[in-house]
Amino acid sequence: MTNSCTAMKLSIYLTLCFVGGLISLAHSQPKPAAKTKTPVKSATAPVNRPDNRTRYAMKGEKMESRPSVGVLAKAIGHKLYLRWVPTMQSYWEFGYRDGYVVERVNVKTRQRVVINSNVMPKPAADWQPFIDRKDRNYSVLYAAIYEQPEFSGEAITQMNERIQLFHFALLGADMDFKAACMAGLGLIDSTAVQGERYQYVIGHKSAARYKLLSVVSSEVGLGDTNPMPAIRHFAGRAGDRVANLFAETASVRSTYNQYQIERSEDGEHFASISSLPFIVTNKLDTLTVSDTLDSDEITYQYRIRGLTLFQEVGPYSNNVRIKAKSTLPVPAFYSVNETTDKNKLEVQWLYKDSLSQYIDHYQLVGATEQGGPFAPISEIIPANQRMTYIKPLTPARGYTFFIKLITHLKKGDVMETLAYPVTLADDDPPVQPQGLTGKIERKGELGIVTLSWQPNPDTDLYGYFVNRRDKAGQRYYRVNNEFIKQTTLTDTIRLQQMQRYVFYTVKALDLLFKESVDSKALVLRIPDINPPTSPIIDSFTVTDKRIFLHWTRSHSEDVQKHILYRKKMPNANWEELLTITDTLTQAYTDSSVAEKSLYAYTVIAFDDSQNRSQPATPVVLETPFFTRNVDFSQFTSAVVDTTRQTIRLTWACNQTDKIDNFLIYRAMPDDELALVKKVEGDSREWIDYVEMLPNKPYRYVIRARMQEGYLSGWKETVIERKP
Template sequence: MSMETNKIKNMRSVVVLLLSFSIWSQKPIGEDPPSVQVMSRVTKETIMLRWAVTTPTAWKHANKYGFTIERKTIVRAGEILREQEIKKITPTPILPKPIAAWEEFASQNDYAAIAAQAIYGDDFDVELSEGGTDMMSIVNLSQALEQRFSFALYAADQNFEVAKYSGLAYVDTDVKPNEKYLYIIRTAIPEEKMTVAHGGVYRGLVDYIELPTPRDLVGIFKDKSVLLSWNSTSLADYYNNYIIERSDDNGDTFTSLSDVPIINMGEKEEKTTDRMFYIDSLPQNNKEYQYRIKGISPFGETSPSSKVVSGSGKKALAYNPAIKEAKLQSDNSTAIITWEFPEEGLETLSHFELNRSDAIKDNYRVVVSDIAKTTRSIEFKNLSVINYFTITAVGVDGTKRASFPQMVQPVDDTPPITPFGLTGVIDSTGIVQLQWNANTEPDFLGYRVFRANLENEEFTQITFRTISQNTIVDTINIKTLNNKIYYKVQAFDTRYNPSGFSEILELKKPDIIPPTKPVFKSFRADKGIIELHWITSSSVDASKTLVYRKEKGKESSWQLVSETDIPQNRYQDATAIPALTYLYTLVTVDESGLESEPVTPLTISLPDNKSKPEIDRFTAVVNREERQIGINWRYTAKGVKEFLLYKAEEGKQPTRYKIFSNTETKFTDHQLTVNTRYTYLLQAVFDSRAKSPIKKIEVEY
């Protein structure tokens, strides 16, 4: 096959594409167990089969021993056959055609030459260029068998007739429309040589579908060139090659751009795009050309033509305009922009555009379009506070080239509006978050923020530089004597014109120290009312005193019975039940809602002294000889627990003198002074702790 080797060396375009295909798509060879992989295509009357083995060694043995095809009829007239009909399609194994049969075919078909050289050639030395590096070094000196295997399968993929010559394809014409078949393809390699897993495919004429039309063809026309692209990923299961056709007579006739189809590189493992690309050189500019593509399937079928794209090449714009001057006029709102453009670039120029932006780098928009290519000066009115202008040259091919920007700024001594809507919050750690309404002036620069501990003291700037955002976070010390902080904001434009100050914001610092406790001063329990008196908390921010009560000896919770505003310092409890013992405590609440510790509870009982009868009789008899006064009483009320006797000398307050049990009715007093007037008071105390009215007598001794 030496004559075919020369043919391979002349196929630079095919081999270059093949090299790319091999490097991108092939995984390491020989890692997986060898097997037969099968694919199929159904036409209206036939079922076409294509297969290959997965390792170079299996391919080498299969070339010698061949493949067998077995067909099982599974379905007929929509019913699954109980007994499958098995037909051995290949009584003898399918082998590559003998070397003599390849001679004429290889002379006419480049892929046939590659396959024949891979199968039968004495060597496999393929050059990329006349004096360049050989193929073996490009693929990292791979073994010859692996190269033969890769090239042979590639050639079979590109041409179905080559696949048939290589013993890797078969067309079954003995098929019926109402049947479906299972095709099983095995190698005839003896098991002692190696084991190759068989492959299969299940098909019937009912599976026929039309080949899809290539879609989404796009052409981008440039200077004597066009970049064509189309969606290849969606059709990767149908086509591995494409034919590109061009027309220069308005689509009357189309001619293929190459005798060799364009290889589908969509099998690349890590794809960065789902499209294929092709660049064609145009014979001339300013002439319309039409393009269309057709897909070639692995079975040699040609798809319908895609939609036609058309366009003409245009010489690219090669020069940039340059603004010579942007001059502000006396009305302070108009500018005249003057520019220049090389005369040698006029052939490629379509027109100019004037662009304007508030910023030097981006956000330019066209403010005057379709400026004649002969114009070099233009007037622009209604200037903004700050203006950046560029002139864009638009080429006949649609490309654009812009000048460097030029600034025009009217005289401006108008400050931005005074910031408003200043609000803020302080958390318990002293973090202050401030925000306000944002300024919208085109020449707005930013804000400065000021702080003071007192409203009427001098404010200090807390922003080291002007800030553009309308929010700021500040940190303050909350453990200071003053419990408020003050802020104000000022705005500046790009010319540092200052606005007025915002309204001062007063923020109350968070209160983290609870108030001091109140102190019980006195209490009184009488006539159904318990009255409490206390000294209020000394804390400046103390606002309320809470009075809590609970019944002594019970597990019930404390009950809030009064919430009094400071400086009120007393409370009358008219809900207490006589004869019950209560505990009372006080808590102070400040303006932040913080509470003091409760004071030590008071234990108070309300006596039951309502509607008790007076003592029936209370008398005193003086006996100066024996130096005594005899006292007698009588009380018939029930439930009496004891009697209390009070005594006082004339001009003094009575004090409790004696306590008697409920059975005693008399007493003799010996602690006397001659010529003294005594007052005695007697009161009965009941089991309910109620008391009778006091009975009083006066005695001269």
């Protein structure tokens, strides 16, 4: 660097500091998106540029209380643009001295990638071309980073000078995105993938050393909408060879940080009225600019557009026509009143009678928007008249339309007032919202409810409220505490609640806070994730070749079916035995069993959402050997000996092989059959010692047990002692 360049840069810096002492320049910083619990770790690579500046603690600074930077991320074209701002002067010094770390987090996969681990200001040599062409933004950033200004020796004054230098450096970065990137305050990510959503984590490289918090940006992705609104409220007024221009910037403050005003003499060829863009320095968010008019014979046209932090250029506003005027004042509106006729308004304005000699005639023009376009709404009005009647316009939205009074002078000049708002009375509430539809999607234990409805046709619509109730008969409550303008809403419900339906309505609200009647109720069935209660197998009977089961069905109201399952032990697989879809069947006889086998049975209930109950407690049953046909005739005789109190039983059996023994059962009077004797297989008689009562029946049953283990059928006889 040459001495002349250094002197030039110091001169620029001192000039800015002097100007900074005269005006208060409000620098708007991006709001930090979120706080991260763990600060970004600083890298250990050495910094190539030494810095011997003294670090002064700023009054009231608490480094750990908030993120050390604010960040703004935006999709422009096929790249993602990042701009960050240190939130305090000390953080600014840490940044250009130690650098920043930029990480990217994939919102869907949570993958975290370091985009740049050492974002630093460009070397001093790279700044030389911009310094040579005396670029203000680059010069002030260079002076703040690489030069050692001669600060005041008094500590407090030096601290204030450092803060001023910090503010002017950030202003230079705000005015030129490329300069911000040169200073290590911006970055372009060209590796983002279409369709993915990202968040960026920005932190100081020395975060761990100074206990600084990183900042997380809002979500951003390629293809995000990039609205660039036009500046709607742009107006002007002519004085003596001066055009006073006014622009309300509150509605576009979050989009633009600087503005460009252009002028044209023919309405086609425009040129900027300043080599530098304009910035808003007041708290009213109003840009006020004066421009000298070279001729009072030309009608000049002005237009304005905004520029973003990334130097994107917004659309132009509507043209404002201004012609240098004489000292004649512009008439002023006095009142706009209703009449007995709803289709007629009375408009009055004020103007000195002595000035009527310069006026040829008046005319009223109107528009539904403040910025126009305006069209005639009255006939030609004589110069001596200060009142006329107009038909009200239908507002584009709300209740307000706008009028202007055009004053035509005799020498051919035209004067016009600023747009005057006319607010109409409105006693009608919004119409009932229509077309409410919705669906519920299951997401774990939550239900995501998506609602939509048709837009209301009301021009004065303010927004909507969505109401919900969880049971029929309950009162509705509001889902959204603040009104919404869109015609969709997402709600969340818990699916584990024992409710089957949820009810929604929509109510519209106009600008005067009048409410419509509720829409027709939308009833949505809630996905059922609650299983039905379990059935209970309460009884069973094992008989020859059959197993009888009885169960108590599930008591849940939404049960659709029961399924009976069987498993033959020791097989581990259950097989579906029976499906019951009615509410009456609660028993089943299994005739497909094998002898001398173990079977397990259970029952499962299913509801209409196919939720399964817990299986009924299984029962494990064993089948006996099955009864076989044996060549076995019957009892052949039964001899009663009353003296010895015996009964001799004999029987015939033609099959002599494979019989292991005979089983004899007896039923005493009024008793059940019971086994009383087991005799060898070659026996054909047996004597029962029993005292028989007269006129009482004694029942005997015999059956054979085969060597394989199964039993034959039985034969019986009944004996009765006669007196």
